[in-house]
Amino acid sequence: MNDAITVRNLKKEFKAYSSRAGLKGAFRDLLTRNYKIVPAVNNISFNVKQGEMVGYIGENGAGKSTTIKMLTGILTPTSGEVIVNGMNPHKDREKFVSTIGVVFGQRSQLWWDIAVQESFRLLKKVYKVSDEQYDSHMAHVIKTLDIEPLLDKPVRKLSLGQRMRCELAAALIHNPPLLFLDEPTIGLDVLVKLKIREFLKEINEKYNTTILLTTHDLSDIEALCERVVMLDDGKIIYDGALKSLKEKWGEGKEIEFQFLEEVDLSDLNKITASSEVKWEKDEKEAIFTAFVEDNDELISLLIAKVVADLKVKDINIKETSTEEIIRNIYDRGIS
Structure with a gap:
């Protein structure tokens, strides 16, 4: 591949x-200015295979958007090598842009005062897309994103959710093999x-469109x-499977039990004495939570022991969320 x-x-x-x-410093600044070199992206290396969907994540100021701008040819790197779709993005600019689609959540590529379909027609001319290609491809895009009722409306009259769906369609007019999405769902409701x-x-x-997605909404990454x-x-501090990240840095699972009869923490500690489990009770909700290692066999054994001795009303198994894992990594560092 x-x-x-x-x-x-x-x-x-x-x-x-x-x-x-100070005032003295301000006068000195009029004559000579102090500058310092700030590295926004610092010696990173990675590959994305054709057809992959990769989440590119980090806190504000980590260098995500700067990387995207270099990958799309907007910024020229200070040093290093970038090859995207077999081309150098900032050197082969004209040929290169026809092979990518870009959606920036806080910037628009649609013309504000004209109807959406007019923006689409202009972009069709820019990308030299034939009528046949446009009709066959965009009919599917428009239908799937449910934007047909929006095509004759000016962009300024659209809600944020409607505009973002139209932005996504605009980025795909030339059916690019690579799509860059920078915060594409920022501020959108759940249904959109x-x-x-x-x-x-x-x-x-x-x-087989390759997608590089940067977002602060980790539910997008998980989905x-x-x-x-x-x-x-x-700097890149992790590059690998999301599943491995959760397995390595997830802090076990929480199993919540609700019982039909009154139960004591001491009863639960006796039942699970041979297992490595820590129990806590929520007095207000009458929920008992077992904290255990993320191991399917251990979890099954624990549930079997509790159910065999006590009448259970409800069980809920919760794993550490990706958001929590990533927050912990940034707080404590990765090792």
């Missing part, structure tokens, strides 16, 4: 102005998010991506 994206030792540094303190996720899965399966690349302070 060919690589859609190849990044080797990529760096991007910015020159930042720093002001001196679900519609967009389903659509992305569909185009990935139908056209779409099997692999994540995690960035911190401009």
